[in-house]
Amino acid sequence: MVRSLVIGSAAALFALLAGAPLIALLERLGIRKSISAEGPDTHNVKAGTATMGGLLMLGTILLFTSATNLVDHRSILLPLGVMGALGLIGAADDVLTLQGRARIDGHETLGLMLKMGALLAVGLTAGLVLYYGMEIESLNVPHFGRYELGIGYIAVAVVVIFATTSATAVTDGLDGLLGGVLAFAFASYGVVAFLQGQAFLATFCFTVVGALIGFLWYNSHPASVFMGETGAMPLGAGLATVALMTGWWLILPVVGVVLVVEALSVVFQVGTFRLLGKRFLKMAPIHHHFELLGWSEPQIVTRFWLVSAAGAIIGIALALTD
Numbered sequence: 001m002v003r004s005l006v007i008g009s010a011a012a013l014f015a016l017l018a019g020a021p022l023i024a025l026l027e028r029l030g031i032r033k034s035i036s037a038e039g040p041d042t043h044n045v046k047a048g049t050a051t052m053g054g055l056l057m058l059g060t061i062l063l064f065t066s067a068t069n070l071v072d073h074r075s076i077l078l079p080l081g082v083m084g085a086l087g088l089i090g091a092a093d094d095v096l097t098l099q100g101r102a103r104i105d106g107h108e109t110l111g112l113m114l115k116m117g118a119l120l121a122v123g124l125t126a127g128l129v130l131y132y133g134m135e136i137e138s139l140n141v142p143h144f145g146r147y148e149l150g151i152g153y154i155a156v157a158v159v160v161i162f163a164t165t166s167a168t169a170v171t172d173g174l175d176g177l178l179g180g181v182l183a184f185a186f187a188s189y190g191v192v193a194f195l196q197g198q199a200f201l202a203t204f205c206f207t208v209v210g211a212l213i214g215f216l217w218y219n220s221h222p223a224s225v226f227m228g229e230t231g232a233m234p235l236g237a238g239l240a241t242v243a244l245m246t247g248w249w250l251i252l253p254v255v256g257v258v259l260v261v262e263a264l265s266v267v268f269q270v271g272t273f274r275l276l277g278k279r280f281l282k283m284a285p286i287h288h289h290f291e292l293l294g295w296s297e298p299q300i301v302t303r304f305w306l307v308s309a310a311g312a313i314i315g316i317a318l319a320l321t322d
Helices: 002-028 041-046 054-069 076-098 112-135 153-171 178-195 198-220 228-246 249-255 256-278 284-291 299-321
Strands: 136-141 145-148
Touching: 002 054, 002 136, 002 198, 002 299, 054 076, 054 198, 054 228, 054 249, 076 198, 076 228, 112 136, 112 153, 136 249, 145 178, 153 178, 153 228, 153 249, 153 256, 178 198, 178 228, 178 249, 178 299, 249 256, 249 299, 256 284, 256 299, 284 299
Parallel strands: none
Antiparallel strands: 136 145
């Protein structure tokens, strides 16, 4: 654990030092965020803020994992590869929605079907590697032990990766919100992996935590850079992959409770409007609802972080009851 924490701390320091020059480069290249008209009017002031800050985290994770955590641990190539693949998809998404750029097919991202199809393909590939390459097929249930799912684990992997990545993308809407939520989630799985004897996976988790901490220095309110889909998509998929590798993917909704609530708020808002013709939330995702209730952005972020911290602690406790 000491080694994992040291590497995570070094990753945080590196991201902190590399952040300012990267942001300056993004600004010079005109890589700036276009604010959706569907969000609160108060977000209009954020237009033009540098985006694709996920490059800072992905670069840090790749550098430190390659240097410290690949020798004799080839399985770590799976979460690294998943994050790399979705980082490319997210980067393409961000490039096509830069401030002042035209939209594609009337949609503000790559085109929903193309993006979701790519995500499903990555999830299927990860599921095949988990089942056939690593022979991982277990479900750990608190208090009740471990169960083998057989080939059905491939379908589970696709669903878990798809759902977690989608929820992560939805949550990325306020300065510092997603970065903090994911830092707690990865730290939780880092502890779980260490307790299982998977020190290499714990080191990977704390490397991600370190990269997130360095990024949050610049993403805290008022943010000087956003992570964009370049960061949100790979981080969500990486978290799901780590959860699958530990066998404790069943507690992911607890560890990532904020991600679940954010995603369900969108489903609830759309569903009730289509069925009843009425919106029960002022705006979805739910962090915008609290904004319109009068909560300040830092208040929402801090309170959601606290909920995430509680979820992380409960998740670790559940993993200890096997």
